[in-house]
Amino acid sequence: MSRPERPLPPPLEGNDRVITGTITSGFAVALIVLLIVRGQLPHADRWWVWVAAFGTFLGLFGFIWVPILKCQRDRASARRQTPRARPEEAGQATPDQDHGGREDADTGHADTGHADTGHADTGHVNQPGGARRP
Numbered sequence: 001m002s003r004p005e006r007p008l009p010p011p012l013e014g015n016d017r018v019i020t021g022t023i024t025s026g027f028a029v030a031l032i033v034l035l036i037v038r039g040q041l042p043h044a045d046r047w048w049v050w051v052a053a054f055g056t057f058l059g060l061f062g063f064i065w066v067p068i069l070k071c072q073r074d075r076a077s078a079r080r081q082t083p084r085a086r087p088e089e090a091g092q093a094t095p096d097q098d099h100g101g102r103e104d105a106d107t108g109h110a111d112t113g114h115a116d117t118g119h120a121d122t123g124h125v126n127q128p129g130g131a132r133r134p
Contacts, residue, residue: 016066017063017066020066023059024055024056024059024062024063027052027059027060028052030048030052031052034049034052035049087111114115
């Protein structure tokens with residue numbers, strides 16, 4: 001007889017600044033100590049100086065980058081949660097209303113369907129087998 005499973009608790013959030021700062025300061029202290037005793041280290045063990053230097057560098061990078069990353073994720077999450085206007089409500093053309101690669105009467109330029117990239121329209125749609133438009 002098996003016991004019923006309990007729901008998993010939510011993941012814990014740590015204070016990123018404290019965690020990153022603590023680890024970075026540990027690497028910085030190790031770097032300072034290793035630089036002081038570098039002359040006494042055997043030549044084969046001097047690579048530890050580079051480990052401490054790189055750890056300090058990565059910690060400083062993380063101290064700067066993690067808040068930026070969290071801010072970007074929060075903004076992306078907020079954008080996903082806000083409802084978007086449907087194309088027909090916003091007055092935009094829907095795919096069935098598009099004139100499908102014909103020349104624009106006002107400008108004489110071909111509508112490539114790739115206005116933001118400037119790539120030519122190959123006539124292929126994103127379907128398996130590359131079906132052509134009529």
